[in-house]
Amino acid sequence: MEKLILDKMDLNILATLARDCRTSYRSIGLRSGLTPKSVKSRVKNLIRSGIIEKFIIRVNPAGFGYRTTHILVMRNNNNKISKEKVIESIRQFGELAYHVHHMGRTTMAALIIKKPLDKKIIQSLNDTLKPAVINRTSVSELPVLKNLSETDLRIIKCLLLSGARTGISEIAKELGISEKTTTRRLDSMKEGHLVEFSIQCDPASMIGYIQFTILIHVEKSHYHGVYEQMYSEFQENILYHPSIIDPNDRLIFILFAENVFMIDFILSKVDSFEGVKKADTYILTKLEFYNEWIIREIDERLLLSHRPFSDKSIMGSSHFV
Numbered sequence: 001m002e003k004l005i006l007d008k009m010d011l012n013i014l015a016t017l018a019r020d021c022r023t024s025y026r027s028i029g030l031r032s033g034l035t036p037k038s039v040k041s042r043v044k045n046l047i048r049s050g051i052i053e054k055f056i057i058r059v060n061p062a063g064f065g066y067r068t069t070h071i072l073v074m075r076n077n078n079n080k081i082s083k084e085k086v087i088e089s090i091r092q093f094g095e096l097a098y099h100v101h102h103m104g105r106t107t108m109a110a111l112i113i114k115k116p117l118d119k120k121i122i123q124s125l126n127d128t129l130k131p132a133v134i135n136r137t138s139v140s141e142l143p144v145l146k147n148l149s150e151t152d153l154r155i156i157k158c159l160l161l162s163g164a165r166t167g168i169s170e171i172a173k174e175l176g177i178s179e180k181t182t183t184r185r186l187d188s189m190k191e192g193h194l195v196e197f198s199i200q201c202d203p204a205s206m207i208g209y210i211q212f213t214i215l216i217h218v219e220k221s222h223y224h225g226v227y228e229q230m231y232s233e234f235q236e237n238i239l240y241h242p243s244i245i246d247p248n249d250r251l252i253f254i255l256f257a258e259n260v261f262m263i264d265f266i267l268s269k270v271d272s273f274e275g276v277k278k279a280d281t282y283i284l285t286k287l288e289f290y291n292e293w294i295i296r297e298i299d300e301r302l303l304l305s306h307r308p309f310s311d312k313s314i315m316g317s318s319h320f321v
Helices: 008-019 025-032 036-048 083-093 119-129 150-162 168-175 179-191 220-234 260-271 292-304
Strands: 052-059 067-074 095-102 106-113 133-140 195-201 210-218 238-240 250-257 276-289
Touching: 008 025, 008 036, 008 052, 008 195, 008 238, 025 036, 036 052, 052 150, 067 083, 083 095, 083 106, 083 119, 095 292, 119 133, 150 168, 150 179, 150 292, 168 179, 179 195, 195 276, 210 220, 210 260, 220 238, 220 250, 220 260, 250 260, 260 276
Parallel strands: none
Antiparallel strands: 052 195, 067 106, 067 133, 095 106, 095 276, 210 250, 210 276, 238 250
């Protein structure tokens, strides 16, 4: 695989796509002073080098009646259980929205559930994970501002099967609806905290940069203030903020830095923000999102409406330019 040395323009493009991968090449070019053709060429290089693994649509589990339980697992020194085995064990208790492997012995998984984990289930999970141990659990549920309609479900499934950057015209054609309706429903779902669009990046392919996450525990009254201060202070380092899965007393940011000294500086700075109780950083080695649960939920709901949607993906679909 061809290795790519990232420059500042590449990083800006990555950050833009991470915050909304449906942003057109034309819009990115206007912000960065590049032509759409140049932006498209750079994106192709980012994909070819493995830095961008895929464009993704993240769906808020609350839209389907789920809560998200974040489970931080610590393996012991003898490493008798692998990180992959940790994920396999957690998946016995439900579907995963995503999982993250960190440098060292920690792994974090986002388990989606309809009922809170009681003491009996947590004990069973602990027993299954041995010799690893659960370091921390937290439950989040970002309320949705609207319900998903049948058209919304069909649009989401179309994007899951055909790619998150599939063009409006292709979605409309596949579903037999107007482009105006397609645009309106997508905008409504984003504004209603139901979906967001991003990229899955491979930390190992970002040569010269360390990808890391910072978990910030905040006082609820300072949530928005800390959020704004993060972008004010570290705009150039933030890759994205996965907003649809955050509880209202924690903030999660994915960032990149050239070295560990910069990571340490950012952590110290964040610790000094008013309203921050505690902040922790974790260097990422792998990040993976899962779509199986979303497709299953959509199929079940569409089946109930007696209007099943074909599983065929769009071949040769046009993308944003």
